[in-house]
Amino acid sequence: MVDVAHEAGVSLKTVSRVVNEPDTVRPATRNAVNEAMERLGFRTNYAARSLKLGAYKSIGLVIFDLFGGNLSVLNGIASAAADQGYAITLIKRMSKEELPLSEAARRMGQLPVDGMIFNLAQMVDDFAEYRSPVGLRTVIITPFEHATCSTVSDDQEGAARAACRRLIELGHRHIRFIAGTSDSLASKNRERGWRLALDEAGLAAADPLHGDWSADSGYEAGATLAQDQKCTAILACNDNMANGAMQALNDAGRRVPDDVSIIGFDDSLADSVPHTILSSPSASTIRNSAQGPSKRSSTLLMRSTAFSSPARSSSEAAYGPDHRSKTTETKRWWAFFVRGTRIAEPSDFKTISPISDDGDKQS
Amino acid sequence: MVDVAHEAGVSLKTVSRVVNEPDTVRPATRNAVNEAMERLGFRTNYAARSLKLGAYKSIGLVIFDLFGGNLSVLNGIASAAADQGYAITLIKRMSKEELPLSEAARRMGQLPVDGMIFNLAQMVDDFAEYRSPVGLRTVIITPFEHATCSTVSDDQEGAARAACRRLIELGHRHIRFIAGTSDSLASKNRERGWRLALDEAGLAAADPLHGDWSADSGYEAGATLAQDQKCTAILACNDNMANGAMQALNDAGRRVPDDVSIIGFDDSLADSVPHTILSSPSASTIRNSAQGPSKRSSTLLMRSTAFSSPARSSSEAAYGPDHRSKTTETKRWWAFFVRGTRIAEPSDFKTISPISDDGDKQS
């Protein structure tokens, strides 16, 4: 910058102004400075600026893998951050055990970020006792409340419940559930929603089947369910498994959606990864979007880390306890989708599942 | 840090040493400092450190969307970076037109990164005239050579060629191609490889069909190809389309793989997004991994931006021309996969496609 100032024959501060508040400097001067910058290939030194400003304009994202719903989260946060001129800095968990919250926070604390978002797809051991490093706000995407951190979550339970309710309204009586991996929070909550809807209707919940999110595991579950002649509807915990189950049912001679209705959850990027629904023209599924929590969490974070005071110098301000408010939100961000298009209300739903009410075999 | 030093009764420099080179400070002192840090919740200020060191230990990644192969790239770079203690900072293109290289570079130049990687899934207008900002090395993942930037690329052409060759070896004579979107570089190169193999064998290349990566478009193409009775093998530009085509063929009464062999390309994360192959138990496909270029490009970048001199002060060093070497690499990083497992050589391949050599209709 000193070179630019010299080249343009102005002071350091003027160069700074041209960069940050061009309106306050005369056009002639501004042009001179801009030309000098161009000539010298000047780029502002981000470290120095951050040092002065006390903020990085970047939020850290700890994500546990790059798969399904997590991708959606990454996508949503990247977009929301970009809108506010924030960058996102990514830490990905490598192996299953590797990254408890505290360790992730420690690593993130080393990086130039103003705050961080944990996308907690599965429960970790140190969730309860985790405390965010002072001065580095944490927002956790999880359905559980945390003692000190804000949490945000899509209402997966409500989504599953609504879907299951709709199936019940349509006359289904034996609705089975294909769960995801047992460590998945989303799977747990969807299962809870499914049970809830059945309970409300006074229906019994047959044992859920357990998959691992893969279409293969869905196929396996579907093969088992094909034996259950009573079963006329299946709630699968993601679309891969729904797809697999559908194949298995077809292979077993049970038609989808004629004999059996299948509803899946799709956390993939709705616009760019339309694999399940599209890959099988005869599939009947619902989607729920996971973009809500990601957008919300980044907003939360960016608001709270917005440039408040130019620079915090007193140790009290920098290291003192974090008195900012904590938020706990579990909202309905999900929505019903059929073949890529959003369904306004579950009432539009009947297109999905023509039901043979008690026609077939139901004793 | 000054608070920690005061609390522990030592100098600033000693605190710095405890953080960076703990071995050089006596255990007693070290403990005192560590306790003080603990008590005060001290985190090193990354901006200040970077300011002194002249490096951020972070690489920027410009990615055009979060889909298919790009995901794989993100994954690979994130892993490689983490191994070296680097963070990655992500910029995602929002809309189709939004982000030419120069604009992306400008934005990235604002961020605390030591270098950047462009994952160029499609050709952009300003590719040729793009020049990386001085002091901020660029590596581009693309099959094209660039005048000043290093480029890295998986040999997509070679992969398609090898796949097509294998089909020819197996007796196929009419092998058709389903292309991806026309702006895709990968699609272009795979098409080239397909043509090459056919040329080499003296076979004619029927017009390629054009999809948009979606299974729907693959279905459509498959429906068309089902009419072509001569066609016994299909090379689809990704697995989604392969899957769609397979469905269409099945629906048209042509069995896969009995009547028609289908080979797809899968750029998804091989380990975590096994949708196509797994979703259809009867599919026969190949995969090629895209992790190679991502790993290589980040290595390239991290090597070239490694802490050379503690801090660059002279304007010559900071803003002078970039004399570092440029690399252009197009390697065979791809590999054949069948149902999730790697096939050592195309010779293991015959399991895929039982062929009715000239039995059927081939005049």
Place this chain on the structure above:
DNA sequence: TTTGTAAATGACAACGTTGTCATTCGACTT
């Protein structure tokens, strides 16, 4: 106890920017 030597520690400047506040400039009024 004294000396010699290596290890441990400290004082201070510097990294490149921006905030504060003082100063200079330019244009408009009288």
Place this chain on the structure above:
DNA sequence: AAGTCGAATGACAACGTTGTCATTTACAAA
């Protein structure tokens, strides 16, 4: 032409860390 006032610019310190180099300390040998 002098005076006035706001806009434009500049001088300087400060942000929190680390490198350099000087100083102190600890310990072993004499």
